Amino acid sequence: MSADGNAWGMCAANGCPLFGSLGGAPWYCFCHHGRPNSANDAITQCLRNAEAVVVDLVKGIRMDSINGERSETTAIALRELRNHPQARELAFNRESDGNARAWLQRLERHLIVATSEFGRQQGLSGIVPTAPVIGPTHALDHYSEVDR
Numbered sequence: 001m002s003a004d005g006n007a008w009g010m011c012a013a014n015g016c017p018l019f020g021s022l023g024g025a026p027w028y029c030f031c032h033h034g035r036p037n038s039a040n041d042a043i044t045q046c047l048r049n050a051e052a053v054v055v056d057l058v059k060g061i062r063m064d065s066i067n068g069e070r071s072e073t074t075a076i077a078l079r080e081l082r083n084h085p086q087a088r089e090l091a092f093n094r095e096s097d098g099n100a101r102a103w104l105q106r107l108e109r110h111l112i113v114a115t116s117e118f119g120r121q122q123g124l125s126g127i128v129p130t131a132p133v134i135g136p137t138h139a140l141d142h143y144s145e146v147d148r
């Protein structure tokens, strides 16, 4: 997981489609920042597949805010957002969002929530029971042969 494989300005996690905006040398996106390395690939997979349209939309809105006009990227993402399972909740809501900036924050928060389960340690919540631990007696016999 180095910055070598990714284009300049992109998140340092291998293959991540988002911009690197947090941390600094290496820069990570808001989904990968502060997460264990072991979760990087699962987060990237989620961003590239299930949440690909939201990623495109987030990037489109950010680019449009710089360029001052609605881009083709944003137009396509908006059309494809209709196929997202949470299309209704994710669509721009003039009443609650008010402006593109608030909508962008809401979309980015959606991505953070969508990727937040990856790499989380199991057992801490008490909801996911872990398998019983097999005692070290198995290994002890084996290692005792090495000592001879």
Ligand SMILES: [Zn+2]
Pocket: 011, 012, 013, 016, 017, 018, 028, 029, 030, 031, 032, 033
């Ligand atoms: Zn990332």
